[in-house]
Amino acid sequence: MLNFNYCNKANIIFGKKEEENTGKYTAQFGKRVLLHYGMNSIKKTGLYDKIIKSLNDYNLEITELSGVKPNPVLSMVNKGIDICRKKNIDIILAVGGGSVIDSAKAIAVGAALPEKENIWEYFMDKSKKINNAINIGVVLTIPATGSESSTSCVITNEDGYYKRSIGTSAFIPKFSILNPEITYTLPAYQTACGCSDIISHLMERYFTQVKNVDLTDRLIEASIKTVLINGMYALKNPTDYNSRAEIMWAGTLAHNGLLNTGRIGDWASHYIEHELSGIYDIAHGAGLSIITLAWIKYVYKENIDKFLQFAQRVFSIDIIEDKEKAVFEMICSLENWYNKMGLPTRLSHVNIDNSRFEEMAKKAMVAREHVGNFKKLYFDDIIKILELAL
Numbered sequence: 001m002l003n004f005n006y007c008n009k010a011n012i013i014f015g016k017k018e019e020e021n022t023g024k025y026t027a028q029f030g031k032r033v034l035l036h037y038g039m040n041s042i043k044k045t046g047l048y049d050k051i052i053k054s055l056n057d058y059n060l061e062i063t064e065l066s067g068v069k070p071n072p073v074l075s076m077v078n079k080g081i082d083i084c085r086k087k088n089i090d091i092i093l094a095v096g097g098g099s100v101i102d103s104a105k106a107i108a109v110g111a112a113l114p115e116k117e118n119i120w121e122y123f124m125d126k127s128k129k130i131n132n133a134i135n136i137g138v139v140l141t142i143p144a145t146g147s148e149s150s151t152s153c154v155i156t157n158e159d160g161y162y163k164r165s166i167g168t169s170a171f172i173p174k175f176s177i178l179n180p181e182i183t184y185t186l187p188a189y190q191t192a193c194g195c196s197d198i199i200s201h202l203m204e205r206y207f208t209q210v211k212n213v214d215l216t217d218r219l220i221e222a223s224i225k226t227v228l229i230n231g232m233y234a235l236k237n238p239t240d241y242n243s244r245a246e247i248m249w250a251g252t253l254a255h256n257g258l259l260n261t262g263r264i265g266d267w268a269s270h271y272i273e274h275e276l277s278g279i280y281d282i283a284h285g286a287g288l289s290i291i292t293l294a295w296i297k298y299v300y301k302e303n304i305d306k307f308l309q310f311a312q313r314v315f316s317i318d319i320i321e322d323k324e325k326a327v328f329e330m331i332c333s334l335e336n337w338y339n340k341m342g343l344p345t346r347l348s349h350v351n352i353d354n355s356r357f358e359e360m361a362k363k364a365m366v367a368r369e370h371v372g373n374f375k376k377l378y379f380d381d382i383i384k385i386l387e388l389a390l
């Protein structure tokens with residue numbers, strides 16, 4: 001196990017009806033609130049009215065910025081930065097999923113920068129350090145990205161369709177309200193995409209070359225099994241509180257840093273996927289179900305024993321003499337689960353052909369020495385993984 005420093009200060013408020021306390025938690029960070037949300041789901045579900053009532057109960061001054069689209073874009077972030085500066089906003093309240101939260105995070109950091117600085121430069125140049133941000137609060141509507149307590153933020157720049165992530169502890173929201181009941185209204189496909197993303201965050205951490213990380217290995221295995229089982233159950237029973245709650249908490253734990261302690265995660269599947277959702281605007285979780293399978297096929301020989309441990313402990317696969325066969329069986333089991341969840345497992349399932357593979361591989365390498373840590377990948381490797389995913 002490697003040395004580590006773990007601190008995550010997000011106050012997680014979990015459970016039924018907790019969104020009715022949004023005003024109470026928001027008021028702790030000031031009076032002027034930027035209410036940031038997506039296209040229209042929160043109005044359709046009635047969540048918007050509950051949030052407004054709760055903020056009004058605490059006499060907060062609300063400015064609204066809606067219209068964040070999935071795979072959030074830089075132009076919306078710049079709009080938000082302008083509003084925050086003009087209105088001297090104290091706290092940005094993100095009501096939505098990863099897209100809204102990430103848009104809020106980029107606005108929060110961008111508004112705290114000196115006016116002449118451009119937030120996008122921080123996405124492209126990792127040596128530039130972020131220290132300040134406006135306060136961020138969250139009401140989560142979809143368990144998936146873990147952005148509600150993660151240090152990361154992912155934004156697409158429409159100029160060239162670069163989708164890039166950055167990380168800093170300044171991004172960690174001051175509080176996040178998680179009521180599993182809010183997720184009852186999720187379309188089945190979004191529930192499935194969310195589960196796929198959670199499983200990927202767990203697998204990205206699991207497949208490390210760092211030895212002696214048994215505790216986090218086992219916590220990750222338990223978390224994956226929880227999502228495999230409860231994901232299927234939630235699809236069949238969308239209003240089952242218990243399975244929605246298990247998925248929601250797993251989503252947070254998968255990406256709040258705890259399961260990364262003492263180990264180095266991989267993240268190649270994520271970096272390659274970001275090129276897909278950046279260019280083709282597919283759901284992040286759907287891109288991950290495709291790329292993860294191809295990635296396993298390409299890298300498993302780097303440390304086959306780690307894949308055998310995963311096969312045995314997560315999918316109860318007997319380790320017979322033929323190790324390759326056991327890994328193959330594990331890939332089939334995972335693919336089978338994705339299929340049952342209604343997720344794509346090939347690029348052709350989302351109508352993507354090989355015409356932009358070179359562009360994607362090139363972009364994935366921009367400002368990076370390599371992609372992934374389990375096996376370091378370069379341009380040619382990324383092309384081969386994309387070909388395996390066709």
Ligand code: NZQ
Nearest residue numbers: 038039040041070071097098099141144147150152185186
């Ligand atoms: O826009 P609205 O109308 O609200 O609809 C949304 C959207 O269409 C809908 N939705 C959300 N909650 C709902 C609901 N519909 C009905 N009922 C509800 N309760 O779901 C759709 C997807 O929302 P989105 O926020 O895009 O999903 P997700 O949470 O998966 O976020 C994806 C984004 O986060 C990034 C992804 O790359 C992608 O851009 N990620 C962020 C990370 C982070 N900051 O830590 C890590 C991840 O690996 C990921 O890269």
Ligand code: ZN
Nearest residue numbers: 145197200284
């Ligand atoms: Zn993800």
